[in-house]
Amino acid sequence: MSHISSRHVPHATATRVEPPHGAEPTAAPGTLLGSRKGQLKLLLRILKLRIFVALAVVLLYFSLTTGNFLSTANLLIMAQHITVIAILSIGMTLVILTGGIDLSVGSVVGFSGMVAGFLISRGIPIGDQVLFLNVFEVVVVTCLVGLAIGMINGALVTWLNVAPFIATLGMLYVVRGAALLFNDGATFSELGGHAEFGNTGFALLGGGTLFGIGYPVWLLVAMTVLAAAIAARTPIGRYIYAIGGNERAALFSGLKVKKVKLFVYAFSGFCAALVGLVVTSQLQTAHPMTGNTYELMAIAAVVLGGTALSGGRGTVIGSVIGACVISILNDGMVMSGVSSFWQMVIMGLVIILAVVIDQLQQRLQKKVMVAL
Amino acid sequence: MNDDSVVVEAQGLVKRYPGTIALKGVDFEVRAGRVNVLIGENGAGKSTLMKLLAGAERPTLGRILVEGREVSFANVREAERAGIGIIFQELNLFPDLSVCENLFIGAERCRLGVIDQRSQHEEARRLLSRVGLALDPATPLGDLYVGQQQLVEIARVLGKQVKVLIMDEPTSALSQHEVEILFGIIAALKREGVAVIYISHRLEEIIRVGDHITVLRNGEVVGVDEVCNIDVPWIVAKMVGAARKAFDYRPRELGEEALRVESLSLKKPNGTLALDAVGFSARRGEILGIYGLMGAGRTELLETLLGLHASARGRIVVDGRELGRSRAARRIERGIALVPEDRQLSGMVQSMSVAENMTLSSLVRWCLRWPGGRVVRPGREREACRRMVERLGIKTADIDEPITSLSGGNMQKVVIAKALLTEPSVLLLDEPTRGVDVGAKAEIYRAMLAVAERGVTVLYTTSELDEALAVADRVLVLSSGRLSADLPRDRADRDEIVRKSTPFAA
Structure with a gap:
């Protein structure tokens, strides 16, 4: 993780720089500057870890002000909410790091839920027979559907050269419409499956536990580790940052820019399909409008976590913590009885504040580097 | 013109950047009607000094005097108003706008709040012909080659009535023919009494167009003289500290x-x-x-x-x-x-x-x-x-x-x-x-x-x-x-x- 967060603060090593040729700065006396420099550095360190500070603040605030905030039942519910946004934000982070955006993830959540619901409750009609897949196969097929939609996004962005915002906005509508068309706007319920078809156990995905912790949380942990490792330790991760930083230079350096972009959109679609499965399993109903506006929450989590929308700078772990902050803030406000109108206002302000602080940090960083 | 009064003077300029000190107390005089050459290795502080004079950045310490009065520019526009124009080494133009729009960026000619296209186009043609470009001013700048873009940048600054013109590596992207045009422009500017600050790595060029030379090394001034008194080995010696052999051609065994x-x-x-x-x-x-x-x-x-x-x-x-x-x-x-x-x-x-x-x-x-x-x-x-x-x-x-x-x-x-x-x-x-x-x-x-x-x-x-x-x-x-x-x-x-x-x- 330390490696990941050092990416988040590309100038972190600046403290070691010595002026060349041993020249002494002719500026202000060293001791006086020293203490101020120390303060600046401390402030900068806090700013860099601001998303963790924010998490601690919301946790502390709500546990002090709200009665059973820390009760097991509540923590379990919040964990569910966190996983949904956090898994989406992981995929979104990689897309945004390349300088793109994926607005279609909310719709993919709904569509993939419908796919899973259809496969379990109706099965695939083949002639006058009906084929029922077992739950594992349903999960695999649904994930492949998510991947495929992501690849369509990627293909639009790369080969057809459609701006990511437009391509995924279009897919937002297309996929949502497709989800509604699936069962003429109706839901698929009764997802318990039938023992004789061998497709029971779908509820376990969203409701099962391991060591007392729900499967979705484990899934989140696994996806976080996977995406963080990709970002920090694999060539494709490095290329993601390079493309977001300077796409032209990436092209001149011989990077397979299109492949990398295809990968991030496919990965984002995959994440959305996972979320669709989890939500559908938890509700035991596939609703075509599931995931509506989730894309905006995912983007908010990514931005809150310190990733630049222009690409090239950010971390997966930051986005996951950002998703935690958003979810906890949401749930906490509901529990402490804040009106839902005020909830929206506060959420909006928090997101804007996050970006303002990011700008402040960038400016302070330069100042500290000059002062050294 | 023999009026070589000091137009701009820098006193004890210090500029710190993250990790380095680019200037360590530099004094620099710019004389009217002369080509004031500034030379030094990369990282010697030339571009930094020019950014300070042109208002693109502010000194950590030290003073800048324009015609005897101390100034502090908030940005490049303010410096331009004080009569200091700069042609940057890295192009500062807008590739999606037309050549004409680039020439008048930030100084559009307006009539009743609307840009006066015709007047701008006429002036643009005049400026372009001054730098030897026979182009339609409506051409998107991005369609031009780097050298042509550089000439547009020069034309843009010529459009302002400047007393001091800073040229940071103006010839680096120019062909021999274009360089000749530029030298013609410089000669004309000198006759008008404009002080030219000329930064270049091309030593022959400096000997040819320069009047007054200042050599920077590691953020300090290490040599000041009239160009007529010096030669290329002098410049190289001052720049690198000691005469250094450039490179040796050796014939090699060639393969298939x-x-x-x-x-x-x-x-x-x-x-x-x-x-x-x-x-x-x-x-x-x-x-x-x-x-x-x-x-x-x-x-x-x-x-x-x-x-x-x-x-x-x-x-x-x-x-x-x-x-x-x-x-x-x-x-x-x-x-x-x-x-x-x-x-x-x-x-x-x-x-x-x-x-x-x-x-x-x-x-x-x-x-x-x-x-x-x-x-x-x-x-x-x-x-x-x-x-x-x-x-x-x-x-x-x-x-x-x-x-x-x-x-x-x-x-x-x-x-x-x-x-x-x-x-x-x-x-x-x-x-x-x-x-x-x-x-x-x-x-x-x-x-x-x-x-x-x-x-x-x-x-x-x-x-x-x-x-x-x-x-x-x-x-x-x-x-x-x-x-x-x-x-x-x-x-x-x-x-x-x-x-x-x-x-x-x-």
């Missing part, structure tokens, strides 16, 4: 054919040919200098070899294997590497560190194969970077520093290191010494020679005659997209090259 190009053609968007049936071959360990004027097709040739122009026609054979219609990624695997002309735009990722930039093209070499894919081995990667830092003499505090903390020459070396780490059999360098000082230039040429000695075929483009002849075994001359001459070193004399590079010459 490594690169063959046959009837390579590329159309420009306007239908004319950027490359017109270019064909040549090069052997292992051979260095080819490609000389041509602006727009002759040098950059297009190298970019086409790397596979950046899908519409190009012709055959390219590397190490006996035809490249077909493969793109850059594949061709780099096959042993071609390119160091692009514009390092800021196409050479480096500004948000990344020195090390990350260096291994960008060769990352898979420093990876471990895992079942799911490749994983970077940071130890191997960093070791490779350190080797390159040492081999090319890159001056950086640490390989984890952001690449933007380096000076221009060192950035260029990082970009070259990136290409070398792919272990190419054909190394292409597009204007590798553009905007690079004498010291770094020599190091870059030495690196090219060292690479060639290992059997790599090196192609480099240049718009400077001396550089075309510096280390090349052969000189290829391009003219309007055609290969007009292919001269072995012993037959490549200046006159012949110049004659062959001029379009429509006999």
